[in-house]
Amino acid sequence: MIINSLRGVLKGSDIGLKGVEELEFIFNYFKSNPLDFVSIQLDMTLARGLNYYTGAIFEVIVDQAKVGSVSGGGRYDDLTGVFGLKDVSGIGISFGADRIYDVMLDQDVFPDFSNVSTQLLVINNGENVNELLRLSNLIRNKGVITELYPDNVKLKKQMKYANGNKIPYVLFVTAENSIFSYELKNMISGEQIILDVDSIIEKLNF
Numbered sequence: 001m002i003i004n005s006l007r008g009v010l011k012g013s014d015i016g017l018k019g020v021e022e023l024e025f026i027f028n029y030f031k032s033n034p035l036d037f038v039s040i041q042l043d044m045t046l047a048r049g050l051n052y053y054t055g056a057i058f059e060v061i062v063d064q065a066k067v068g069s070v071s072g073g074g075r076y077d078d079l080t081g082v083f084g085l086k087d088v089s090g091i092g093i094s095f096g097a098d099r100i101y102d103v104m105l106d107q108d109v110f111p112d113f114s115n116v117s118t119q120l121l122v123i124n125n126g127e128n129v130n131e132l133l134r135l136s137n138l139i140r141n142k143g144v145i146t147e148l149y150p151d152n153v154k155l156k157k158q159m160k161y162a163n164g165n166k167i168p169y170v171l172f173v174t175a176e177n178s179i180f181s182y183e184l185k186n187m188i189s190g191e192q193i194i195l196d197v198d199s200i201i202e203k204l205n206f
Contacts, residue, residue, distance in 0.1 A: 002042050003027065022056050022075075048074060055091075062103050070099045119145045119204050121162045121170045126152030128175050135173065135182075138197065144204045162187055169204060 003024050010016030023042065030040050048057045055075025062070055073093035080088040104110055122136050136148040147167070149158045162170050172183040184200055185192045195203070 002044070019055075026056060048072060052076060052079075054078075062107075064107075065103045066106060067099045067102055069096070070103060071095045116145065118147050118165060118167045119169060120147070120200075121158070121167045122146065122148040123155065123158055123170055123172050124149040124152050125173070128173065128180070131175070131180060132173060135171075135197065139201055139204075142201045142205070144201060171200065 003020060006020050006023075007017065010020060027040065027042075030038075043059075046057060046059060048059070053074040054077040057074030058072065059069035060071035061068065071093060073091065075089070075091045077089045078087060079090060080086070120139060122132055122139075124132060132148055136146050140146040149161065159170065161167075168187055170185045170187060172185070174181045174183070181194060182197060182200060183192055183194050184203070
């Protein structure tokens with residue numbers, strides 16, 4: 001095993017043996033906790049930011065990909081000391097978005113979103129924003145593809161956005177004495193009805 005060979009080569013170096021110990025820990029961890037989609041290999045030629053990293057480093061490659069690594073990082077100790085916060089260890093990783101995109105494109109693994117679009121637009125009236133966010137997340141988590149219009153702009157502009165993106169329903173949220181009311185509009189038929197949240201979710205889960 002390479003690690004045993006390294007231990008022999010570096011037997012005269014305390015810091016070298018410490019590095020071997022860290023590598024052995026990592027390999028033992030993956031041996032005890034295997035991941036079906038990951039294989040781990042030791043590459044003695046790998047080098048990343050020698051003045052930055054202080055421990056194990058790693059890079060991630062995709063099998064049969066035509067690009068190099070898609071991710072990489074490693075262990076660094078006391079990096080925060082540069083900013084005045086001493087004795088804080090850390091580990092970091094970065095991803096190459098362009099390379100990941102190229103790999104997904106090359107391996108044809110992009111999901112088909114051609115028949116998937118927003119089902120509900122929650123109108124932003126600039127009031128009760130916390131409720132609008134809570135409601136949007138709740139409906140979204142129940143399986144309805146939901147958008148909250150990001151800005152408090154004129155209603156005409158928000159409705160134009162819904163029509164332009166062929167969003168079939170919009171939701172108006174109003175409040176009176178801290179009691180919320182929800183009015184659902186069918187953008188195709190023009191029908192508007194007041195419903196509770198559960199009924200809205202049931203209606204839109206088509």
